[in-house]
Amino acid sequence: MICSKCSKEFNSAQPRAVNVAEHPELKAKIQDGTFFLHKCPYCASLELDNEDFLYHDPEAHLLIALSSRDLSSDGLEGYTCRLVSSVGDLLEKLKIFEAGLDDIAIEICKFVTMQDLGKDLQLRFYKMEGSDGEIILAYPEKGEMQMLEIGQRVYSDAVGILERTPELSRAASGLVKVDQNWLCGFFK
Secondary structure, eight states: OBOTTTOOBOOOOOOSEEETTTOHHHHHHHHHSGGGEEEOTTTOOEEEOOSOEEEEETTTTEEEEEOSSOOOOTTOTTOEEEEESSHHHHHHHHHHHHTTOOHHHHHHHHHHHHHHHTOOOOOEEEEEETTTTEEEEEEEETTEEEEEEEOHHHHHHHHHHHHHOHHHHHHTOSSBOOSHHHHHHHTO
C-alpha cells in the first residue's frame, strides 16, 4: 500500500483471500470493514486497503472478488459469485446476502426507487429491520448520509420482476459485477 498522507509504501500484511469457514475470526472484521483499515507505520495515518481481495464463504456458497480485472468462476457451479470494484461495494454485497436477500432484486429496488423519486442517487443497501423486514437504503446528500425506507412490498415486486425475467438471473451467473450499470445495460 502507499500511504495517502506521507506517500511511503508499506505492506498491510493481510491475506488477499479469506475462506471464512477456515478463518471464522476474520468474518466479522471483514463484514464491519475493519479488516481493510491499516495504520501507516511511518505516519500513523489510517488507510483503506482497496487492493484485490477474495471473500469465500463455502457454507453460504458465496464468492465475492474485489478486483479491477475480469476473473473466471470456473469450478464454482452452485455458487453466487460477484465481482466488485471497491471495499464499499464488497461490504454492501455482504450485508445483502447476510440479510438473506437477492442482490439483483435489491438493484431493481434501487432503480425503481430512483425512478419514483425522480433523482439519480447513489443508493446503497444499509440494512433490513423491523418485524415487517423494512429495507433501509442510504445515500449521500449535502455531505450527510440520508436514510430511505422502502417497504417489503417493493422488494417482493422486484423479486417478481426477477422471476418473470429469468434471463436476468442467467446473466448474473459466473463472476459478474451486479450493480446499477449492469442492470441498466441489461434493459437497453
